[in-house]
Amino acid sequence: MKIQEYTQSKYNFEECMKCTVCTAYCPVLQVNPLFPGPKQCGPDEERLRLKDPYFFNTALKYCMNCKRCEVACPSGVNVAALIQSARIHYDHTPPKVRDRILASTDFMGKMARPVAPVVNAVTGLGITKTVLDATLKIDHRRSFPRYSGSSFTAWLKRHRKEQAAFEEQAAYFHGCYVNYNHPQLGKDLVKVLNALGVGVQLLEKEKCCGIAMIVNGMSARAARNASVNIASIRKAVDKGLKVLSTSSTCVLTLRDEYPELLGIDNDSVREDILLATRFIFERMEAGATLHFRPDYHRRIAYHVPCHLEKLGWGVFSERLLRRIPGVEFTLLDSNCCGIAGTYGFKKENYEAAQNIGAPLFDQIRSVDPEVVACDCETCKWQIEMSTGYPVMNPISILAEALE
Template sequence: MPEGIQLKNISGNNLEQCLKCSICTAYCPVSAVEPAYPGPKHSGPDLERYRLKDNRFFDEALKMCLNCKRCEVACPSGVRIADIIQASRIKYSTHGPILRDRMLANTDFVGTMANRVAPIVNTTLGLKPVKAVLHGVMGIDKHRSFPAYSSQKFETWFKRNAAPKQDGYRKHVSYFHGCYVNYNFPQLGKDLVKIMNAAGYGVHLLEKEKCCGVALIANGLSKQARRQGEVNINSIRKSAEKGRVVLTTSSTCTFTMRDEYAHLLGIKTDDIRESLTLATRFLYRLIERGEIKLAFRKDFRMRAAYHSACHMEKMGWVVYSTELLKMIPGLELVMLDSQCCGIAGTYGFKKENYERSQQIGSGLFTQIKEVNPDCVTTDCETCKWQIEMSTGYEVKNPVSILAEALDVEETIRLNGV
């Protein structure tokens, strides 16, 4: 290429940088188990050149893509391969979401309804006749276990028990708790509040919070995802204006809001992107700079196996969670091989995807059983569901392990709270 001339993108994504090396296909977990899937290179940059000319080149086989981003992590040219695939699904797919897809994607609505009668919902979803109906009528695989719903939302607990105390701290952060913490597992949110308060930080909820929208995007409801995304970004922006960093405890929620909003939904995020971060990243950086100290119980003992969630690898943030865990004297941490668990949010719940989902995760499940840890730890809640269902091992977020091991009184003393 003559000196001074630069390659210019003619598409919305950077497909022009594709070298056609096919390393993305070699790293694709779907291609490894599904011969019918064309692979990320062909589905992404290759066919996008044709789709730009004629949308009839769109192939519904693209719905097999997990959006795990492993192709993008492997790409030597930084091509946003998965974004090309997902954007094509949004733009060209003529198959609208069915009732099952809308139910799986609308986590705020379903979660709010389920919380009101949580014991009944949890029992009912485990009954074989109910599973058979969901399988035959709704297309939700009968082998899939649902996460249990909590009788009390995290937001309710926080407003009643924690909120009145938070203004008393000198420093402050905001918390995007997400659907999982709010409707299924409030304890994770409580664990974060416990750690941050002991470190001298008050925790506040956002003015308004909606589901991050990752399930909406995956299920063909991008317009609704954009509306909800705008609510979240506006709330994060208001928090940033107050000087508060927004913490999360979900790798996928974090990744979706930091990157997918801009790439797939056209939501402006560049001004607040660095104000949104995973709690383990925030804590590690504070400790590294000497701004806080954490003390741990002398009697704490645990052997944990860490699973690198796909979106954690894409962000490059695995090191923050694992290095924090290594600070716990009584914790033996085993790093599992980098493998996709196969669930990909709502993907693995669907009857047509279930078997493929389990095949993708089979290597991971085998390794966990061979390691035989006290528990598995990961930053992704849907990875937790998949691993617990497929191996029987308990899965904990690194934040919960930190909270369990924390010597609260000594941490408060060290930080002068």
């Protein structure tokens, strides 16, 4: 190697030209003056943290890890990863009980499922919200995701034989949301893939992808989950399967957050982890066809989740939706909805989250669609709660439009 032929630095922080584009694109900075912004929290303060970890700034917790700074950066600096990595390495305050609860999406799902109707009724009550707000600082204005009485995995296991009958197979990383809250989305994916001649199977073992743990100070637990997931994914990939997900955040976590933030090597399987819409789009490009209902009609406004923008894959969902005859399609402006997973549930972030989402909500109201399409479950909660418009995953819209 020639000396100084290239330079290297953690998350490319030395590539930063201080152009401040990231700061202009940061949704948090627009609404929360306590947040110093991605450039300052990332590449600027990294030099001070390298001098002495004492210079760690607690205001980094206001970063919601939407990664819009990374999309904006013309110099390839992984700004959000720098910030999250600093939080992981230098913030030693133990996570609050509230943060542990919010981050334990799989545990909560397991506990809630058998008594789902009760949980749903209770969490919907005003008194519950008041109590949660007062005790745990989970904002009382927030509506909670509803739990399902039966899990997606139980349903798919019942249909294992008929799925195995398909010559072609794909593995499905369903995620906590599909399993505990909304099994219908998983069923919709099975319907669409089956229509393409692909059977769906579960991974040998699946744990929560861990993103909520990473951002809530529980990265050690997230790393344990990551090891289990990558081991299972590797087995599936070795069998020649693609691993699909219907959640943009799960995909981003499995592909990018594992190696960047948790140090989990996923090199050999990374390219086989795909968002379902990308898999389906590529199938159709290669000649596969889906037969849509001739009488189908929907006015759809599509919101690209921030993490999907980071992946650069919003285009696959968009193209698929546009292919459905009878769809009146509007692509919404690039905006963050403000919830960022568990971020918006926290009392201290509620105002900020709603202010961040305001431009998106306004645009949805003015477009006035029948349904908003979006690949992210937490965006869905936020948009439904804040606008009253129903939100569907593009996969569910495809399934609904199929003959």
